[in-house]
Amino acid sequence: MEYSYAFLILLLPFLSFLVLGLLGMKMKKQVAGLIGTIMLGSLFAMSVYTAYEYFFVIGRDAATGMYPTVTVFNFTWLKFTELLTFNIGFRLTPISVMMLIVITTVSFMVHIYSFGYMAERDEHYKFEEYEHGFQRFYAYLSLFTMSMLGLVVATNIFQMYMFWELVGVCSYLLIGFYYPKHAAVHASKKAFIVTRFADLFFLIGILFFSFYVGTFNYDLNANPELIGKLASVAKEYAWVLPTALFLMFIGGAGKSAMFPLHIWLPDAMEGPTPVSALIHAATMVVAGVYQVASLFPIWVEYAPEQLHWVAYIAAFTAFYAAAVACAQRDIKRGLAFSTISQIAYMLVALGVCYALDNHEGGLGYMASMFHLFTHAMFKALLFLCSGAIIVIIGSNFKEYMGGLHKYMPITNACFLIGCIAISGVWPFAGFFSKDEIVSACFEFSPFLGWFMTLVSGMTAFYMFRLYYVIFWGQSYYELDPENRKRPAEVPFVMWGPLVFLAVISIFAGWIPFGHFVSATGQSMEIGLQHFEFSSVAWFSLLAAAIGIGLATWMYLPKYNPVPDMLQKKMPRLHKAALNRFYIDDAWQFFTHKIVFNCFSKPIAWFDRHVIDGTFNFMAWGAQEAGETIRPWQSGDVRSYASWFLTGTIALTLILLCIFS
């Protein structure tokens, strides 16, 4: 059978996690790192081979003209009822194969890069606050890779949920990697709880879906009987599918950091930078997009209205995050907001779809997946570059950087490539995918189209702002060269992956993506790749040019009078943007003031005082009664005699009264 090796794709990283987790501390650092990296290298090779087999060797189904859904294995893991079984399987579809490539590529690069990064980090941070745990880091990375792969190959929604939770906990462990640091612990807690809160809705959505549809399966190609079931459910209970799908989307919105559940992602930057590149830029945070894309045929058919809500939520998020990104001092947080904004692009693209047709209303599906792919590459690149800078500088803040182009030429070039790619400049990767998204938006509503064009201009602006303040402008080192450490280029293990990802970021746009992934499954052409520029493309190029030009004018010189002036002119706006428009504080208020103070504390008090008090009172009552009665047993014969006499007389009197 084809793909018979597929179980290894899940098993290998799990084994490597067990080995590194249980025995890691007894190994040398290099050995542990090598085990993890070799394992991932083989996963990468297997994924590429799988993709090759899937797309080129086996290819399209002759009858339907689509790439077939291949279920490699699917075994019963847990049985709820006769109908509802919890299966764990391995399913190949065009998008899951694409995700395999994305995950293993980025993960492999991150594994290599981390050799240098974690070693440098250990070198520089010798004080007590930092935990070194090189082996632990690789163990977590293996576990994460396993979970993420399990998520994308899920054959049913419950399997997706299961691995969804697992990636959540890996993210928790990795954000809190430097656990002696208070901020890291706080951020990891926040990330887990916020996503968990969203997952609650995901779970309830699954419960609704499975109860009415009678299965956890969601893939219409692999389970043709599902089509009839869905139709009958939609007929009988019209509210079920839209509700269930939207609830599931809330789960996705939590993972993919949509407003107002985005608050965990910027804080998640407390984790080691390779982790930010892998989890919080390229793979885990797009799980929400992947979820909507997996259920896409059901969405379009049965909940088109709710699908457009997704688009509106995402469009607002894209704008909000871009606005906040313009004011961040911490370069990683700036990138985090950029990630939020870009993921929102992908969801907008899915949300504007209104039909399952490659050209009429279904363009967004392809565009979204395309952007997911290219974004994973250039955002991972940007994060890894920022990691290189942070390791050399020893800080996340832009004030300590500046003028680095002289000292870190390779990183400079790679970061610049990433910036150009994300800004959507021809012929880099971001241009093609983003333009397809904007075209899809224009097709749906011109307003949304212009809005997203505006956001893409903002993207160009904040990315180049970041680029200039890091690599140009006044150098922090040169202000006081005697006492400050001279920045230097990072070692090969670190810049190697950068160059690799940079090359992909340049050329990924030329992949004929529509041939592999599209709404109907049939092959489609991307016009831009044949130099058929529409007016949409010109406008978004113009927006990017304006954004870049503005950033260059404001931030390229050594001293930046314009931003300072703007900051002085509009202190409120700046402060609000810097503080992320106080959304975090609103949540903080909700959890601490409302949940803790209005529920938990009163309940705990009630338990200790009222309920426990009642039982203590009963015990006290029994004791008091005993104390009261005790003196009666005085042992004094005369008092007993008098009681006896009184009692007899009283009884006689009562009896007389009754019978007379």
Next chain:
Amino acid sequence: MSILTLFVVIPVLMLVGLWLSKNDNQVRGVMVVGATALLGLSIWLTVTFIQMRNAGNTDLMLFTYSVPWFAPLNIAYSVGVDGISVVMILLSAVIVFTGTFASWQLEPMKKEYFLWFVLLSIGVFGFFISTDLFTMFMFYEVALIPMYLLIGVWGTGPKEYAAMKLTLMLMGGSALLVIGILGIYYFSGATTMNINEIAALHNIPVSVQKVFFPFIFIGFGVLGALFPFHTWSPDGHASAPTAVSMLHAGVLMKLGGYGCFRIAMYLLPEAAQELSWIFLILTTCSVVYGALSACVQTDLKYINAYSSVSHCGMVLFALCMMTQTAITGAVLQMLSHGLMTALFFACIGMIYHRAGTRDVRYLGGLMKVLPFLSVSYVVAGLANLGLPGFSGFVAEMTIFVGSFQNGDMFHRVCTIIACSSIVVTAVYILRVVGKILFQKVANPKFFELHDATWDERFAIGGLIFCVAGLGMFPLWANNIISDSVGPIINHILGTTVAAL
């Protein structure tokens, strides 16, 4: 003679062995041999049970045996197991085994401590193997009494108060049980106390059932931490020594859920149907209330005790849902909660033993100084909040999916409210983990602490192995439980159809 009797005979032999042993090492030897024998026997029982079922044996109970004990009252020593009891016996054996190692270095009076410990386990095993109402009740009482001494003598903090409170409340529950059991016995008109035979007779008038159902459900519910009869749990757990907390939360509280299902619901089916909504409200309260209370506690054991209230509430909650899947989930939850909580209490006890405090405000940075215990604590925490790969996920998901099968609005709202506890659980677990294990070492004294010794590692490792094992390969447990729940739930629900 049934093989099941060995579950009582081995502990009795252990008692004799303990009584004869002269020093600590002999005590330990007797305990290890006995506990290993029990564990081996229970594994053998599970495997044989599965084989017999696979071979097509569909009897309600296997390994049955009955001998009259007190003929005038129809009391018999009758034993037998179905899938539910088999997993409970397995759980008890695991906890007794690991509890032995967790109390390896207990001082003072090791011998006396283990005597009571073994007596308690006699009660537990006896309860799970009995099929006779009276014998079952007797073993139940045997399991309760040693708790008073174990907490009162070897406990910490306000131990006399806690021991007294726990015993009195549980005894109050027992009083209700006696009334309920006698009621069932007399009104069924049976000439036997055998549960299955009474169920088969099925002739208790509905009006009478409705009187006695609350007695039994609350009577067992006290032990299963049913709101508002749960307040013994925080005090009791907080004062109990490590292994006793493990055994108590791990096994003893399961007697409650098991009894509610096996006696209250099975023998009083119509009442169960009609009155379950009251208990559904109470148990939904338990689930959410326990979780919310746990969020603001400062004592590690209190946090875990309230978490137990929430998780055991989930067991009773699922029972009240009355679908096969939900009840299977309830039994899985008993199993899973038993293992997880034992693990949790073991970790807490060992940390307390070293750091000298359980107050989260004075703890911090233990990961640096006690890596093994801290990692185990994180594992216990993650298992508790239902991470896939650990048993909690399997049990909770089965409960939620099963509860959702009960389609009316009221049940559904309760299910959704109960679901929300998964978020609150994450809040209180992560709050503690973040506070006591991570961040900077709170007290310079902590740098001198030593990590777990081999016996402690063995106990914790065994429990983690079980929690993860059940979490990764749940199908066998799910199958044997579900097969046994099936006939009983059909009995409970099927009867209404006949009455209509």
